């Protein structure tokens with residue numbers, strides 16, 4: 279096996295250009311597998327990590343190889359790995375303190391991976407883990423959506439939205455979503471019952487009495503969610519400010535809990551006034567939940583929407599495109615062109 283690998287790294291936060299450099303292959307721990315990465319997807323969190331926006335929650339050392347999810351083939355297993363073997367085709371979202379999927383090789387704990395769906399290529403499979411798990415956790419762990427519930431999914435055409443709409447429909451919910459007119463047909467095909475073109479209509483003037491809002495946008499859009507939620511409903515955000523409850527459960531020190539308590543005060547006030555609950559969701563890796571997503575994909579119940587696949591060498595352009603906020607579905611990096619198109 280090679281000793282060096284190509285990896286996309288930054289040397290410091292806010293570095294404008296991502297560097298492609300040679301790095302040593304990662305070493306595996308007892309419960310890790312070593313994966314030859316075929317493809318990895320770009321998620322907005324990769325940009326937020328690069329820019330140091332998540333320093334309050336995550337700490338990294340430099341040089342830092344970026345990348346949160348992947349699909350690839352196992353090359354070696356640690357001494358305590360029982361669930362996987364060399365040659366297995368797997369996918370996963372790595373632990374937040376062990377990122378680095380934008381590289382030819384990756385060490386990842388067996389608990390964070392699953393066998394990839396057999397009806398997806400590696401490039402398609404790499405698009406699933408982070409957005410799939412986040413949506414699954416929002417819809418099943420936090421909302422516990424059931425037949426007849428009304429949910430608004432913000433930004434239905436994004437990486438998260440395209441998965442969340444499908445999972446919410448599978449749970450039997452009525453799904454409203456926001457997007458631009460150009461993406462309206464796509465989100466309807468995914469199952470959305472009511473599509474709001476956010477350029478023309480303000481969702482808070484159209485929707486009332488919703489049981490849940492899945493907020494992916496934060497800021498003013500998050501505040502408006504409290505105008506449409508019913509008392510006893512729940513607003514689950516990915517992009518809003520974490521509140522004290524989250525900070526405590528996440529184990530942050532008291533002073534960070536206090537800072538977040540103050541910063542989230544305007545939302546806490548809206549939460550009280552509306553009689554709804556506000557939840558900041560910070561997704562977690564889970565091989566077990568990935569198995570559930572695999573089942574849905576293999577049975578034809580969950581589709582993967584790709585915006586584009588680009589070579590690793592064009593990672594900077596792919597990041598710049600992601601930063602426009604206009605991607606419809608996922609942006610995937612082709613890391614091993616010999617296998618990324620294979621099933």
Ligand SMILES: NC(=O)c1ccc[n+]([C@@H]2O[C@H](COP(=O)([O-])OP(=O)(O)OC[C@H]3O[C@@H](n4cnc5c(N)ncnc54)[C@H](OP(=O)(O)O)[C@@H]3O)[C@@H](O)[C@H]2O)c1
Pocket residue numbers: 321322323326408409412432433434435436437438439456457458459461476494495515516517559560561600603604605606607
């Ligand atoms: N907390 C967590 O654990 C967690 C996990 C995953 C993601 N996130 C966060 O969730 C957010 C969404 O992630 P993503 O992967 O879905 O992003 P994405 O794929 O980059 O989202 C792009 C989509 O957003 C749509 N959009 C942009 N502004 C909009 C608006 N005002 N109203 C409706 N749609 C709008 C765009 O549609 P148009 O072209 O039509 O505008 C585009 O299709 C990101 O901020 C990400 O960091 C957080």
